[in-house]
Amino acid sequence: MKKGLFIIYTGNGKGKTTAALGLALRAMGHGLKVCMIQFIKARKNCGEHKIKNRLGDLYTYHVMGKGFIFKDINELSKKEQEENIQAARDAWTLTKKIMSENIYTHIILDEITYLFSLNLLKEEEFLTVLQNRPAGVHIIVTGRNAPGSFINKADIVTEMHGMKHSYNEGIKAQKGIEW
Numbered sequence: 001m002k003k004g005l006f007i008i009y010t011g012n013g014k015g016k017t018t019a020a021l022g023l024a025l026r027a028m029g030h031g032l033k034v035c036m037i038q039f040i041k042a043r044k045n046c047g048e049h050k051i052k053n054r055l056g057d058l059y060t061y062h063v064m065g066k067g068f069i070f071k072d073i074n075e076l077s078k079k080e081q082e083e084n085i086q087a088a089r090d091a092w093t094l095t096k097k098i099m100s101e102n103i104y105t106h107i108i109l110d111e112i113t114y115l116f117s118l119n120l121l122k123e124e125e126f127l128t129v130l131q132n133r134p135a136g137v138h139i140i141v142t143g144r145n146a147p148g149s150f151i152n153k154a155d156i157v158t159e160m161h162g163m164k165h166s167y168n169e170g171i172k173a174q175k176g177i178e179w
Contacts, residue, residue, distance in 0.1 A: 004105075004137040005155040006130060010113065010146035013160030014178075020108045020140045021048055027106045027138075028058045035104040039091045040065040040111040040143075046179040060104070064091035065111070073118045088120040095129075102134040113143030113150075123149050 007023070009016040024034040036048065042065045043049070052061045066080075066087045073081055092115070098107060115121040127149060130139060141150065151157050166174075173179060 002136070003155075004133065004135060004139065006150075006153060007138065007140045007156040008146050008150060008154045009140070009142045009158050009160065010144060010151075011158075011160035011162075012144055013162035014165060015160045016142040016144075017048070017110050019158065019160075020110065020142050023140060024059070024106060024108060028055060031058070032105040033058055033060075033103060034106040034108065035060040035062070035098055036108040036110060037062045037091055037095055037098070037112075038065055038110040039088065040067070040114050042067040043179060047176060062091070062094060064094065073120070085120060088115050088118075092121055099129065099133045099137060099139075102137065105136060106138045106140060108140045108142070111143040112141055113146050116147050117145050123147050126150075127153060 009019045020036070024036065027034050036059070038061075042063060044063055049061055049063060052059050064087055066084050073084060076084065091112075095107070095109060095112075098104065112121075112126075116123055116126070130153070133139065141154075146157070167178075
């Protein structure tokens with residue numbers, strides 16, 4: 001394999017995780033192994049979780065989050081703070097382990113960008129681990145507000161801009177679209 005790429009899907013629009021999953025599908029079509037780690041989401045009834053058993057050893061999926069954090073972590077109760085901080089640490093520990101094992105050609109770090117804006121993980125630590133990963137491992141990062149240091153280091157950056165969303169028209173989230 002050639003150089004492992006660092007790919008970012010960021011922005012306020014819908015489609016970041018969906019784009020990463022499309023890339024994963026393409027990779028698995030070539031028999032490449034993909035691992036997805038979700039840092040914030042906590043749902044296990046979504047399509048990306050339910051499909052894992054059908055794809056065998058080509059796809060590994062870890063739900064590590066406690067749910068969406070829309071406010072400053074300091075506004076959460078002490079217990080919620082501790083749970084979210086521990087979940088972030090556990091997800092990051094798992095990420096480093098998976099990167100070092102060199103089993104997967106594609107590792108999707110879904111919504112990891114929130115950890116940096118919430119000061120749960122330092123950009124420098126992430127970039128050091130990224131730089132020291134095995135040569136052929138592609139890292140795909142999703143989430144709003146990707147740090148500038150990431151954008152500078154990335155090989156591919158796509159920013160999603162929302163123009164229209166059915167949710168704003170009162171249509172609830174749809175199975176197979178949002179989850």
